[in-house]
Amino acid sequence: MTVYLVGAGPGALDLLTVRALRLIERADVVVHDRLVGEDILALVPATAAVYDVGKVPGGPDNQDAINELLVRHGRTGRAVVRLKGGDPFVFGRGGEELAVLGAAGVACEVVPGITSAFAAPLAAGIPVTHRGAACGVVVVSARGCARDPELSRLVAAGLTLVILMGVARRAAIARELIEGGLDPSTPVAVVERASTPEQRVSRATIEELGALRVDSPAIIVIGEVAALDLAGGGLEP
Ligand SMILES: C[S@@+](CC[C@H](N)C(=O)[O-])C[C@H]1O[C@@H](n2cnc3c(N)ncnc32)[C@H](O)[C@@H]1O
Structure with a gap:
């Protein structure tokens, strides 16, 4: 066996x-x-x-x-x-x-299993590589390379940033990304307990991320696509 x-x-x-x-x-x-x-x-x-x-x-x-x-x-x-x-x-x-x-x-x-890195954004109606809004996606753990200033440049260049285990460090993550050159008005979504009856979606800007009242487990999505809601319509074909 x-x-x-x-x-x-x-x-x-x-x-x-x-x-x-x-x-x-x-x-x-x-x-x-x-x-x-x-x-x-x-x-x-x-x-x-x-x-x-x-x-x-x-x-x-x-x-x-x-x-x-x-x-x-x-x-x-x-x-x-x-x-x-x-x-x-x-x-x-x-x-x-x-x-x-x-x-x-x-x-x-x-x-393999369906990862929350992609299932959670989609549960909130966020297509992580929506054509015209994102040219790719980067998945990181808040405990790993989320501190890398290179990430600000990648998001500014059109990549979607998906962060796991980031709730406790959300204020620091926002500060580091803005210090790295990311526009403070960049859209952010936080998806808590995705795909369960307790799912909750909060949307804000990166500047407001630290003040959001959110709990773990949650996925943080940063980039233009975080403002989209596939389920709510409003997408260009
Ligand atoms: C140790 S990691 C494990 C990730 C897992 N292997 C995966 O592929 O989804 C735990 C983190 O995954 C994320 N996570 C897992 N399930 C989630 C869910 N249903 N909704 C939102 N985030 C979730 C959270 O960021 C949580 O802190």
Whole structure:
């Protein structure tokens, strides 16, 4: 048997892939993250062992313990599903787990998921590469290179910036982008809990981002497209 590194999508049950659904329904062991919803976990067989290894933002890093758990169960020959929000390889540390399992000689398969980086903007009616408004998209983590002044230049040049894990640093992100030369009136959208019944969309300018009342998990979209709303119409063909 195998450890399956499976993406659970952005939240909504029906945004799970068919492959993920089939694996969850016949899992012996499920090891899941914080962002995997209750209705998806309800698909796990009652006989399966379930481990909630969700990391609290800013809390201790329990990645070594997760790796050890996956290797231990992977060696038993049972069907182990490692379930992660969105896509396991988009800021999901899927690569690290894959490497540890490989080094331990445990067979592993990956199942992509719909990442919140693209599902959340779309849930708010924002087409991240809308022709004429954006020539591309850059996805970053607020904990990584969001401080790079190069990002201001990229957004000014017409790329959409999508930031994950950015809620706590939103004021600093806005300040850094403006200091890097970004126009303070550049549109911004924050999409909280995308694709769930608690979804909320806030729109503002980069200058106003720091003052927005928003909570995690959320995606921050910066650039001309952030002012668009596909669902509400108003797009040029
Ligand atoms: C550790 S990252 C994991 C990302 C995940 N692997 C993915 O592909 O969506 C967690 C961050 O993803 C974003 N996120 C995940 N699910 C979300 C959702 N339903 N709505 C908005 N943002 C979400 C938030 O920025 C959150 O802080």
